[in-house]
Amino acid sequence: MAIKEPRRWRDNGWTARVIKNEDDDGWAVAMFKGREPEPALVGPWTMGRDKKNPKPLDVSAFNTLVKTANEVLRRHEQQLRAQLHKSVQLTVGEQRWEITLDIVPDEFEPYALLAAHPLHGGHVSIDGPVAERRVRPDFKLSPRSAADWIESDFGPAR
Incomplete structure (x- = not known):
């Protein structure tokens, strides 16, 4: 009214x-x-x-x-x-990547999702991420940490 x-x-x-x-x-x-x-x-x-x-x-x-x-x-x-959303783009080997970090600010158990998206012609693949991993919410995403994750075949992120 x-x-x-x-x-x-x-x-x-x-x-x-x-x-x-x-x-x-x-x-x-x-x-x-x-x-x-x-x-x-x-x-x-x-x-x-x-x-x-x-x-x-x-x-x-x-x-x-x-x-x-x-x-x-x-x-x-x-x-x-x-x-709550960070991303970096980088090239490892012949592949161009976008690595994203999405923080989930849960009141009791906050966490973040780290995801690897291959880039084709400058665009993210429509097939979704090729790898996704749950990480600590204070994970520091940088070109170096993203490259390390890719080079470890998407093993535990550090």
């Missing part, structure tokens, strides 16, 4: 709340996605003409806040993906 009040707007799965800034006399706006308990974005909010109360929310401001909050979430997801 849409809400369009001067200090609270809810629409399209987002809620904006204008709140008193605890650090000074100013105001802030917090953007919540769905029913998430923590805001996706908190930023300063403009004072109204009386220089005491906040400027009321309006459709233009709300749409801008939604766009900005979505961008913040998108960047956060990209950063998380970059932390």
Whole structure:
């Protein structure tokens, strides 16, 4: 249900709340996605003409806040993906390879999957990896560790 009040707007799965800034006399706006308990974005909010109360929310401001909050979430997801997925490409002998490391951040038993994908014409084989091995989540993937793994015929990775 849409809400369009001067200090609270809810629409399209987002809620904006204008709140008193605890650090000074100013105001802030917090953007919540769905029913998430923590805001996706908190930023300063403009004072109204009386220089005491906040400027009321309006459709233009709300749409801008939604766009900005979505961008913040998108960047956060990209950063998380970059932390959990690593890859290197290298040539060993006559074969070009892409070695991937995908970290599975399980709460109780985190691990990573090391996989070897042959490259043909610069593209990963559609047949999937030729080897896959479960490794420690802190495994350091580098061109040297990837080459060592390939040269050991995909034995235990070190």
